[in-house]
Amino acid sequence: MSLDVLLVEDDPHLQRQLFDQLTGFGHTVQAAGDGAAALALVSRHAFDIVILDWMLPGMDGVEALRQLRADGMDLPVLMLTALSHTFDKVQGLETGADDYVVKPVDPLELNARLQALMRARKAGGKPANTIAAGDIVVSPTRVMAWRDGQPLSLSPTEFKLLLELAREAGAVLTRAMLIERVWGADFVTTTNIVDAHIRQLRLKLVQYGDDPISTVRGIGYVLRA
Structure with missing residues (x-):
């Protein structure tokens, strides 16, 4: 399943790496380097899914996600985190994330998680955002x-x-x-x-x-x- 993906990652090297890997799987990808830029892109474009880094400059990933949900945007969000504490993962999920992947990211696992999220959304009968x-x-x-x-x-x-x-x-x-x-x-x-x-x-x-x-x-x- 080809997806329209918003990738939010502030590390230029990792952003380029993930961009190339995701487009290699056939996805259409737009990238942002911080939470404010991500929210601006979401307001202008109908993405299928968001990959959101936990640690971002200025507005971190959790705050960006909280704002996203407060604005009524129900698209799936997968968080990237280098943090290993269970509390951090739970906080992300409770804020509204649908799933998370711990860095370093395995591209095959990442793509599988994206596909699973989209299948779960469709199978669950959740009202579509678009x-x-x-x-x-x-x-x-x-x-x-x-x-x-x-x-x-x-x-x-x-x-x-x-x-x-x-x-x-x-x-x-x-x-x-x-x-x-x-x-x-x-x-x-x-x-x-x-x-x-x-x-x-x-x-x-x-x-x-x-x-x-x-x-x-x-x-x-x-x-x-």
């Missing part, structure tokens, strides 16, 4: 969306429309269905409010690819998965 439809990713908990890895600047209404379309990608949603889900069942309109907002949403989506929304004449819209 909804993917083709190259479009929507995070309901973070109220953010991306296309082709690029963050989309959407109004609240545009975000709600995209979220509903992504939830049922490939299925036609009528204008009445969209009005009820986005504006509410009691909302009454004689205008083309849905069409107007879909038009604005399309303008933002086509910045990073072809128009993914198809119009079903006289009925509604469908987001192609």
Whole structure:
């Protein structure tokens, strides 16, 4: 399983080594050298999993993880630690880490742990942090969306429309269905409010690819998965 990984490690040599090993396993990797940079990257990109070093300059790994969870981000986190005390490992797990690996890191073990975490998340039926439809990713908990890895600047209404379309990608949603889900069942309109907002949403989506929304004449819209 190929993963989109955020690697947070402040040691340049180890960061490069792990980067090369992870990309060698077929993963897409972005790297950060401290907790603040990691949080900034997570806010702009929908990663599958985070590899987070315990000892980081400034904001350490535990504090970065605590902030990550406080922001409602539920993606799996595997911590790297050179510490051998059981208390330290327990603290990391209690803060919200899903697993840990002790340095020096065996690349085969690291990759196996990443794959196991992703399988466990899927098998456990835990609510997904993101909804993917083709190259479009929507995070309901973070109220953010991306296309082709690029963050989309959407109004609240545009975000709600995209979220509903992504939830049922490939299925036609009528204008009445969209009005009820986005504006509410009691909302009454004689205008083309849905069409107007879909038009604005399309303008933002086509910045990073072809128009993914198809119009079903006289009925509604469908987001192609």
